[in-house]
Amino acid sequence: MTNLFSSFLDDYFAECDEHLMAIRQNLLFVEPYVNQPLLSRSILDKLFGSFHSIKGLSGMVGVNEAEQLAHEMESYLRALRDNKVVLTTEGLDALLSGTKILEEVITAYRIQNPAPDIVPICDRFRTIFTKPEAQEQEQSGLQEKVELNLSGQSTPTVPDTQPKTLKSLKLKPEESIQLAAALEEGNRAWQFEFLPGTEKAARGINVNTVRQRLQSIGELIHAEPIALENGGIAFDFIVVSHADTDTFADWEKDGITYLPYSQQEIKSQTSKVKSQNEEWESGITPEPQHPRKAENLDRLSPTPPLVPSPTALFTVAPSNVVRVDLARLDELMQMVGELVITRSRLEDNLNNLKPILPASHLRTLRETNLTLERQLRDLREGVMRVRMVPIGEIFVRMQFAIRDLVKQTQKQVVLEVSGETTEIDKFIVERMINPLLHLVRNAVSHGLEEQQERVRCGKSPQGKIALRAATVGEIVTIEIEDDGRGVDVEAVTSSAREQGSLGADTTLSSETLLDLICSSGFSTRKEADLTSGRGVGMTIVKNTVTELGGFLSLDTQVGRGTRFIIQLPLTLAIADALIVSVSGQTFAIPLSSVHEITQVPSADVTLYPTFANASVLGGEWGDKFFKPLRESKWENNEMIAHRGTVLPLLRLARIFNLENEIPSSDAEDNLYPTLKKELNTQTNIPQSINSQSLLNLIVVGNGFSAAAIVVDRILGQREIVVRPLTDPLVQVRGIAGATELGDGYPVLILDIIALTRAARIKN
């Protein structure tokens, strides 16, 4: 096509993405209606609309394969919508595969790859649904609407004799059915009228916001413009709702009036529908295979539980949405970050002025500085909010993946989804899509047992998979849980021993188990199959989570199920942090993980010798820092009693080798453990413990993973701009990234989750 439109490619891709997402969601709603005569018309309308839009846009930017495929799918949906065909399993499968291929075609165009072959899928649609003859097709789609307008009423002009009477509205047949079904459920029907105007529009009261208001109190059945006798225009709506009149009584001041929509009116509408149906059957339009008659109403009422009110799902008018390239948001966030640093510098400079400036001047300067800080914080939150998207987008994709697998594996799966409105940074979402899909695929293909096996184990034949998301503080937790067979620890252990990554006598904790599963190339399967791959998937999952500053953990019980827990930071860019110094080195501790700052006499520290086995110090982490300890089989675990519980002490100086390392022990250790313990107290513990000085402790982490970090000084609290250390050469476990406080010197940010995990003490 013309060059003019090539500048719209980004918009094209974004809009296609939106439509594809809506399509995936709506196809899931359609699924329960396979082979059912009466399919929810509004969902079919939405599906039809999405394919139609993709077709139109693809034509404009010249993605011909997408245009053609969308056209085939649109034709099939039109036939479904007009009740010319019934949705079959093959039909749904074709729609699902078609959607997948359509997405691939668009993606291929985006990354300038050759498009996949669409001929087979187009042929599939043609076999499923033999297109009506050309002439018949001409009648389809629009014909019905024209029919409606010609039948019954003459023009939309309805005499407006008395102001407060009902104007007669022209409900479409499916709307009348919808209305009748809603009334049967005990709703009341209301007719609302809104008079649009310039002044109201300026106040933000327009037909779109009114429609949103009406949708908020119930189900919007019908909307129609009415020409008033005085030359004006009104919009009339029919809404069914449980809501009390109090809810909308004061809408009158915004020009929204209401009256009950009478039973009488409804009856006459229904009879009109019937007569219209008869009209149709008499031959203008092909006879619908399942005419919408009263007996079909019953079919509509038991809506499958999966289907929330379809209108409620996509109420945001697309016209209110601005699409922004993520890279631009990154730039913006970067700029906010630089502003934050500059303000820190300003604050330092202000402090330097203290001796020379009169107090009153200094105070006003400081007040301005504080205002600036507050405003910057608001700005930062604003930018952050712009980057947030609901996690539900991924969940829908995951549902799709599950559906595909279920078909391949003949397993039955019940899916539980919660927290899909949880918001998370768009960048993180994009990066997490593939890892999450991998976990879900694993859950279906490896986690859940075959039906017979489940029954044998006394479980319900249907497997259960739960997807959950929740935000706690500045951490988003995503959980993927199945009630399948659990990870076979035996198989993993023996595979690991065969591959030499596990010693013969070591036992597995859930952390080492996870480390093993995630180690590159590890697989318990001898051969890769379609669903399981070659054992690199889990490595990617773990690496992605770690790169994003998150943490992956595993909770599994043989025979009961497996749960993967992914903890991710809400956003990557800016965080509040406590700035501390240890042995002359400055560190930043994210404030979100700090629970308490306290001082304890060093005499309160007790030493707790534990067997430093692999279960405490998994893999790489243990090797890096605790190898000398592990070799000696001894570890100094300093503990402190705190608020009725016991916390391990973390000495950063030791972990990061900031002072002399603890001398490695010799063979005597094994012989004289008690003696060694005493020796440790005497020699290895830093001087501060022996004196009666106070220790500055920062209590971090939650529950069992809580720990106390010993620091020399607490320098203050700052907003920091997190710059991740992605280069593997400078990556150090326990360090999440680096920041700068405005003086040009880098400050390392502690990875609290990794540190506390390592400090956790096992019995």
Place this chain on the structure above:
Amino acid sequence: MKEILVVDDSATMRRMVMASLRDLKNVNFKEANNGLEAIEQLVIAPVDLMILDLNMPDMHGLEVLQFVRSHQSYSSIPIIVLTTRGDESSRNNALAAGASRYLTKPFEPRSLALAAQELLNQNLCQL
């Protein structure tokens, strides 16, 4: 200044239409995402030309067309119906309902601009 109202449920398509018409002199664009919104725009401020998509959710473009044509105050507004290829069958319906022009997507920016200019000039003569 001439007011052009672009009615389409796709924001990208609206922008494409506006981009095609950007060389027209003294025009101002207004957008509507659906049929009801389009009709509301007519009430709020005068419109000199409407570019109307047909396949829209809730209220079909044809219904918008019929409503506008039957309304005493707005019946003379020139309307270009711009609809997706494959719906050609609706050409007769649209023209019968009073469409001033009927174009299909994908459209040539030039033909759309030409049609728009023509209709705007015509309207000027009528006044």
